[in-house]
Amino acid sequence: MRVFIQLLIDGILLGSGYALFASGLAVEYGVVGVLNLTYPSIFACASLSAIYAVHATKISNIGFALVVAAIIGAAIGFTINTCCLRLLRRKGWDKTDRDTEIMALVATLGLFFVLTSVLSQITKSKTYNFPASTLPAHQFRVAGIVVNSVDLVMFLAALVILVFLKLFLDNTHVGKQVKAVSFNPQMARFCGINSERVFGGISILLGAFVGIAGVLIGLLLQQVSVSIGQDFLLKGLVIVVLGGLGSIAGVAVGGVLLGLTEVFVGYYWNGEYEEIVAFAVVFLLLVIRPNGLLGTEGRLRT
Amino acid sequence: MASGSLLAIIFLNAAIAYSAFPLFLMGRLSIATVGLMEIGAYTSIYCTTRGWPLFLSLLVSAGVCAVVGAALGLVLLRVRAVFFAIATLAFSVIVMGLAPLWTSLTGGALGTQGIPADTSRTDVVVFCLVIILLARAVSGTRVGRALRSIGADERVASTVGINVRSYVYVSFILSGIVAGVGGGLFANEFFAIDSTYFTFAMSLNFIAYAFVGGIRSSLGALLGSAILVGIPTELAFSPNFENVVTGVVLALIALFMPNGLADGRLWRKVGAATLSLVRSEGRGVLDAGPSGSADGALAPVRSGPPA
Numbered sequence: 001m002r003v004f005i006q007l008l009i010d011g012i013l014l015g016s017g018y019a020l021f022a023s024g025l026a027v028e029y030g031v032v033g034v035l036n037l038t039y040p041s042i043f044a045c046a047s048l049s050a051i052y053a054v055h056a057t058k059i060s061n062i063g064f065a066l067v068v069a070a071i072i073g074a075a076i077g078f079t080i081n082t083c084c085l086r087l088l089r090r091k092g093w094d095k096t097d098r099d100t101e102i103m104a105l106v107a108t109l110g111l112f113f114v115l116t117s118v119l120s121q122i123t124k125s126k127t128y129n130f131p132a133s134t135l136p137a138h139q140f141r142v143a144g145i146v147v148n149s150v151d152l153v154m155f156l157a158a159l160v161i162l163v164f165l166k167l168f169l170d171n172t173h174v175g176k177q178v179k180a181v182s183f184n185p186q187m188a189r190f191c192g193i194n195s196e197r198v199f200g201g202i203s204i205l206l207g208a209f210v211g212i213a214g215v216l217i218g219l220l221l222q223q224v225s226v227s228i229g230q231d232f233l234l235k236g237l238v239i240v241v242l243g244g245l246g247s248i249a250g251v252a253v254g255g256v257l258l259g260l261t262e263v264f265v266g267y268y269w270n271g272e273y274e275e276i277v278a279f280a281v282v283f284l285l286l287v288i289r290p291n292g293l294l295g296t297e298g299r300l301r302t
Numbered sequence: 303m304a305s306g307s308l309l310a311i312i313f314l315n316a317a318i319a320y321s322a323f324p325l326f327l328m329g330r331l332s333i334a335t336v337g338l339m340e341i342g343a344y345t346s347i348y349c350t351t352r353g354w355p356l357f358l359s360l361l362v363s364a365g366v367c368a369v370v371g372a373a374l375g376l377v378l379l380r381v382r383a384v385f386f387a388i389a390t391l392a393f394s395v396i397v398m399g400l401a402p403l404w405t406s407l408t409g410g411a412l413g414t415q416g417i418p419a420d421t422s423r424t425d426v427v428v429f430c431l432v433i434i435l436l437a438r439a440v441s442g443t444r445v446g447r448a449l450r451s452i453g454a455d456e457r458v459a460s461t462v463g464i465n466v467r468s469y470v471y472v473s474f475i476l477s478g479i480v481a482g483v484g485g486g487l488f489a490n491e492f493f494a495i496d497s498t499y500f501t502f503a504m505s506l507n508f509i510a511y512a513f514v515g516g517i518r519s520s521l522g523a524l525l526g527s528a529i530l531v532g533i534p535t536e537l538a539f540s541p542n543f544e545n546v547v548t549g550v551v552l553a554l555i556a557l558f559m560p561n562g563l564a565d566g567r568l569w570r571k572v573g574a575a576t577l578s579l580v581r582s583e584g585r586g587v588l589d590a591g592p593s594g595s596a597d598g599a600l601a602p603v604r605s606g607p608p609a
Contacts, residue, residue, distance in 0.1 A: 035384050087557050101383050102331050106513055107556030109506060113549025117542040230502060234395060237388050245384075276399040279392040286389040287377050 015259025077207020342482025371478025
């Protein structure tokens with residue numbers, strides 16, 4: 001029984017990290033209407049940059065790493081938004097058009113390829129890790145359940161960030177503008193909202209979140225290489241299907257579900273089956289309920 | 303794919319990429335190609351390592367993959383755009399994941415050996431030509447137009463009497479057959495393969511070939527394959543170069559030429575723009591002095607004397 005609860009806790013903690021990573025994918029789809037596949041590569045890039053920064057400056061501080069990753073993530077996200085996505089929008093791309101949805105997906109896929117292979121060239125595909133002193137490793141024991149400091153920090157960060165996002169979108173003026181744009185960018189423009197600025201702002205915010213997720217998951221995995229971009233691309237797709245695109249609660253649910261699936265399959269069965277089981281669930285879910293568990297029809301739902 | 307002549311490689315890649323052509327016409331981005339290809343490959347190897355002739359083993363591959371394709375079609379009928387792509391990707395990921403684990407069939411990490419490597423270049427080229435001709439033929443007929451109308455608006459197409467279900471179904475079956483045979487040809491080029499020959503990047507590459515050349519064009523996959531396979535192979539800077547090229551070209555095409563390189567309208571526009579640019583430069587010379595432009599007939603009529 002204790003094993004079960006330990007696994008449960010592990011799954012939830014891991015899942016929170018996944019949810020934070022996938023928040024970029026899910027929220028961007030809700031607001032901008034694009035399943036932006038560049039986020040996994042931004043994730044890898046920010047994580048590797050933070051590792052580099054920590055090693056280069058010898059500032060072995062997690063706060064520093066998080067800030068570096070957040071800035072890098074935000075910068076790349078913003079660049080992609082202004083250089084590429086804005087171009088698509090200028091060409092009359094309509095958020096509700098199914099065709100352009102696929103077009104944008106393929107475009108971001110191409111960008112993912114480019115980013116990943118450039119990263120691969122730079123890092124020569126080696127693996128790196130954060131120095132151990134970045135986050136002192138404690139183990140907390142509560143009623144026989146073991147929790148590592150990394151997991152705890154990751155969970156807290158994800159919780160804070162996702163809750164902040166939800167509160168931001170629901171209660172602030174700017175948040176309501178974002179929601180308006182997610183419903184219909186043109187109409188929002190008629191109401192005096194600068195849709196482009198909203199898109200830009202969202203890309204910065206989500207890029208930062210993904211960067212933060214990159215550092216935390218990098219600390220968790222102990223090893224970071226370019227390939228996590230590809231691994232997490234697949235995980236991200238699983239999460240958005242499980243939880244539904246465009247919904248913050250959905251991304252949390254999806255992330256946790258994936259975390260639980262991985263942990264339980266890994267323990268009771270075999271680590272190699274994790275991916276297969278996850279995707280089998282995705283496939284079945286898409287057949288039964290194409291929009292995911294808490295999915296929305298292409299707009300943001302909090 | 304590293305064996306054989308460059309031409310054969312381009313052709314084989316193109317042929318496999320063509321498998322999803324009818325699905326693309328219908329607006330469905332199918333990433334199941336690699337999964338079907340891998341199933342076809344292993345089925346074919348299963349036969350040839352037991353002494354069956356290549357042709358027969360390819361037939362078996364076609365059959366098995368047709369069934370798998372039919373199952374996919376049955377199940378993915380109602381799945382929408384982005385999620386359709388994810389579902390087919392899920393299928394491919396599952397196949398790629400199961401392959402190394404099904405050791406009795408695939409030999410796991412060690413791979414399968416003793417494959418009589420008897421795929422010849424001509425086999426591949428003939429296969430591909432047949433597929434391309436079929437694609438071009440179908441594209442222009444009623445069937446092609448029906449597929450495109452489904453892609454344009456499924457509901458309207460069904461009101462005009464187009465049986466969407468059958469088209470999706472058959473397209474999936476065909477997709478299975480082509481990818482399966484292609485996979486069989488691919489696998490039989492080598493003496494031994496293992497499951498690492500089928501990668502995630504490969505699944506995306508097939509999409510890229512079709513996209514770059516033009517998803518809706520019957521020449522699309524061939525063009526795309528020629529560019530995305532040909533260029534990195536010729537200018538082999540580094541193993542990553544292929545991915546960079548694929549990514550850059552893919553992104554550029556998606557942003558600027560959504561209909562791919564085979565977009566006739568776009569080339570005509572480019573041609574017209576270039577022509578007008580040439581003419582207007584000629585005009586600039588005219589303003590300064592005697593006419594410098596060779597074809598006065600095309601120059602605009604001037605009401606006053608040259609300056």
